[in-house]
Amino acid sequence: MTDTSYRLGELTTDDAAASVARGDVVILPAGAFEQHGPAMPMATDLIRAEDMADRVAAALPGRVVIGPSLPVGVSPHHLGFAGTVTLRPATFLTVAREYVDSLAQHGWRRILVITGHAGNNATLGALAQDLLHDRPDIEFVWTAIASLAAPVTAKMDRAEVTGHCGESETAQMLHVAPHLVHADRLVPGTTALDQLDxxxxxxxxTAPSLARRYDQLSANGVLGDPTTATADQGRAIVDAVTTALVDYVQEWLAA
Incomplete structure (x- = not known):
């Protein structure tokens, strides 16, 4: 590996072979290409996942490489809003599986997917079971940023209903990519239970799983009140998630 890059796409094949020999962890950032309300970009989930991958790799130099991203996720629930592009779960699983198979063929055995899009969770869980069945030699781990951020976001979410492009995601983007947030377009979406069907x-x-199109949940695609979000809150979320992931990868490498 070069002294300056931890991105697999920027390395030579000799650098890649050296990474395999060290037993490095490969991180695959996963996102989505979907509406994020009037104020944030379609690639919000990917931007956050790639930023998190960069932070983990930078904290563990010489032990982590970042592989190709999964830029389009499972987002049929956002198709009511212009610009959204989605994969079927089976397609997303196949693409992710072929990434993993390619990496494993070269000898990498530790693979971590960081997803910024919760809509990918079920399919990543299915992929983990699939690999456990026929590739037990691969240590495959996946995690959602939202899950790791929950202890912090639980303290900042003020609306009764919150989530998609609400307080937490907006705060993270204000910290990670403020130039892509149209602050003058930040407006509340659905914020109260009595606004839902x-x-x-x-x-x-009661917390059962219910599949719903977002145009049925919110007229502008927003759940929560992003006008309350701040970059400082975003920094707290990103720092907490980074610490959790770095600690985990360190223990994984030590094991």
């Missing part, structure tokens, strides 16, 4: 309202109260 009865079935969605009951699902939020």
């Amino acid at each position: 009865p079935l969605s309202r009951q699902a939020r109260r």
Whole structure:
């Protein structure tokens, strides 16, 4: 590996072979190409995942490489808004699996997917089970940024209903890529349970899984009030998630 790059796409094949020999962890950032309300870009989830991958790799020089991103995720629930592009779960699983198979063929055995899009979670879980079945030699780990951020975001989310391009995601983008946030377009979306249809309202109260198009949940695609988000809150979220991931990867490498 060169002294300055930890991105696999910037390395030579000799650098890649040296990474395999060291037993490095390969990180695959996964995102989505979907609406994020009036104020944030389609690639919000990928931008956050790639930024997190960079932070982990920079904290563990010479032990982590960043492989190719998965830029389009499972987002059929956002197709009611212009610009959204989605893959079917089976397609996303196939693409991710072929990334993993290619890396494993060269000898990498530790692979971590960081997803900025919760809509990918079910498919990544299925991929993990698939690999456990027929590639037990591969140590495959995946994590969602939102899950690791929950201890911090639980303290900052003020609306009764929040989530997509609401307080947490907007705060992270204000820290990570403020130039891509149209601050003058930040507006609240659906913020209260009584603004939801009865079935969605009951699902939020009792926590069962319910698939709903976002145009049925919010007129502008936003859940929560992004106008309350700040870059400092975003920094706290990013720092907490980075620490959790770095600690995990360090223990993984030591094991």
